[in-house]
Amino acid sequence: MACGLQCLLLYMSIVFLLFMVQSSQAQLRNENGVKTDVFLSPEFVLEPGSVSNKFYYNIDFPRGHIAIKSFNGEVIDEKGNPIPLHETYLHNWFVERYYQQKSIDIPKHHGDLRFLHSDHILIMNSGVCDSVFPQYFGLGSETRKTATDVPDPYGIEVGNPADIPDGYEERWMLNVHAIDTRGAEDKLGCIECRCDLYNVTADEYGCALLPNYIGGAKCCYDSTRCRVKEGFEGVKRSLFLRYTVKYVDWDASVVPVKIYTLDVTDIWTKADESRGLKARHHCLVEYDVESCPVGMADDDCIHTKTSTFTWPTGGDVIYGVAHQHTGGIGLTLYGEGGRVICSSNPTYGTGDEPGNEAGYVVGMSTCYPSPGSVKISTGETLTLVSNYNSARRHTGVMGLFYLLISDSSTKLDTTEAHKSRLMSDFGWLVALFGVGLVVLVIFMFYGKSGRGDGYEAIKG
Template sequence: MAAKTQIWCFLFMCLAAARMIAGRMIAQEGGSECDNLNVKKVTYLSPPLTAMPGEVNNKFFPGMFPKGHIGIKSLNADLVYQNGEPVPLSDIYLHHWVMLEFGVPKEKAQKHLGHLLRKMRRHHKHHMTYDNATAFAASEAPSHHHHRFHGDKKAKVMNFMGKGGETRHTETRLPGPYVIKSGNPGEGYETVWTLNVHGLDTRGTVNKEGCAECRCHLFNATTDKDGEPLPEGYIGGLRCCGDGNQCAVKEGFNGGKNTFHLRYEWEYIDWNECLVPTRGIGIDVTNHNGYDEGLVEFTVEGCGDADPTSDECLDTREATMIAPIGGEIVYTVSHLHASTLDAAMYGEDGRLICRTTPMYGQGEEAGNEKNYVVGIKSCYGNPGTPNAERVEQGEKLRYVVQSTKVGGPHTGLMGLGGITMVADGAKADM
């Protein structure tokens, strides 16, 4: 997987402003069926994954999903053992899980599925676009750049969902009538979802943190999975922890084979006129203009014996982008790795849109693993109100991520920020 690599996509339509305003007015008066939206839940398990201590899984599967035209309120997931017990990040580090929704020609889903899974693997290796950075960070859906998957003219990317190790404690449920529109790919098409799970078994490894950060020397890696030499100066990242790679394990450690699943739960509403679809924009802190370079990962150097609280031990990086759409903010979040201290999104006038601080565990149990990012603080806007927070089309957004150099170098780090909004000028979906 190249240094410019990993992950994947995003797109939506919206209801007309008049309909949204009318719906809100009726809801405020308390006499509408929109007051009690029927939220449904369904949970699935991925096929089993197995790993010996130090072994990497980066697998691709068909995804299970609720059928029909729906509005997604949330999709969240975690790793579980065969008995349903949660897997601690200190045993298997969940680098990421992602799901892509494709629209494919009707009655040809199975024919296309294998091709789409192969396409995901290739895209995972060679491309990181604005769309997939945003989607991964915001855990929501596609953008107007869905044509980036251009190999199969008849299949189109509709939605993207995903998170990393922070999945258990990062709130992503959209409030009120706001949803991610799914299951309506257009006349002559049907929906399929694909799933990617990347987990690193770090039991008994000589350096758990280093294995989770994919430091190349711990994997004895000098080439990537395709045998291509690593770039000069590349000391860690996804190119060194592909499927089947092995991180160094302590001599004499005897750990058995782990079998586990990704358990994922959908919250959704059958489509109706009360629902308000959202769109998203996103920014990757490794790129000076927000997304075009597609770097994704970055390395933070160490600071030796310097005072850990000094500026010498603080890494600050910043990216800007011009907002391609404008609208009222519904939700803002980031995707961040361990060693990150803070991430913040600012508007062109300097206003703080959201500070997405990582939450670190303090214990040993699953969901509270010490020194791991177990959640990320998200922010909710107040759409539909007189003081709604907004992003204007063409506005220059600024994204700042700060990390500690203490214990560095830290490799394979990410800083992906996303804003979910109700886009201006949205048309009613009749």
């Protein structure tokens, strides 16, 4: 049976409709174009009591000119099973960005080079403790339940070819500091790196520790071992940090943010222009919390540490999160006049499963102010306050604050987004027009068929 022109029109209309629907769907995918890559760190092997604190260079990482939207990680075994903190404590992990000469190569698994060689250029964050905390990303035991998403339209810009010197390429370094506490004589003492439990009297460089240094990172460096219960046996196992990176391709619609890391141990020296002295931040990284007097109620045992400094460059707060160890009960960043810029409090686990380990910090609350609602002015005096429960002594604790700041002068460019919405709306309008066209053609086709065109009568 031949249907002639009507069949041709019907066929062309369906093809046109499918094309427009596909185009509209592609446009929506482009608008929501967040890509997700999952990688594994190199293997690190632990046995009960052992410590791994290694630096991995040129790790797998998304390439190109992109905006990072999220970065997070967790410790897993060879089968991909998450490992609970009460077996392997994730003291911290952090990621640094650097440029390396293309003609020079180094082993991917290396000690802490600290980028002292001329063939490396470390790309630090914007401050204020960039000399000791230059990382772009970093967390600890709280990594599984801490939001790290950068809200739209913001992103952390990396991979810009215009910023990379000739002859260099952008690379990334990962540090993972993990402690195997299976069978530990004192789990809390092990994760707080008490020197007596590690039988350590000198740091990893061979320098003798000060008599009053009783615990901290200087005592739990790579290949040290914390004391385990006598007779306890446990197998060696291979572990990995599985890290997830979410990102989008860079374009004019993305608003860049700057990364700042604050430290409550910061000893700040004010600038003195008359003497030619610049403002100086001396961040000590860790500190001890002494136990409160005997007889004081546990709820009243609160140790408070404070740091005050001026802010270098003003902007809008886009994201904020703190980092504390076990015993922490929260950090708050205050602006002038006592206004709260951001408070970040820990979540403690209540069970045994990964992400809910009883007694461990398994998450930190975050701040996501509405764009432009929370500002920090250039030269504003800020105060960082860290609180720990001091019912018992804690060693080597931290009180860090990670901020993403956008330049207040940056106007949120809605032109591209508006154009995308118009294109999407236009695509759907055309698609709807195509649907109407198909319906019309079908109506015409079957209408004519009912009047006898192409009809064959039943032969008797």
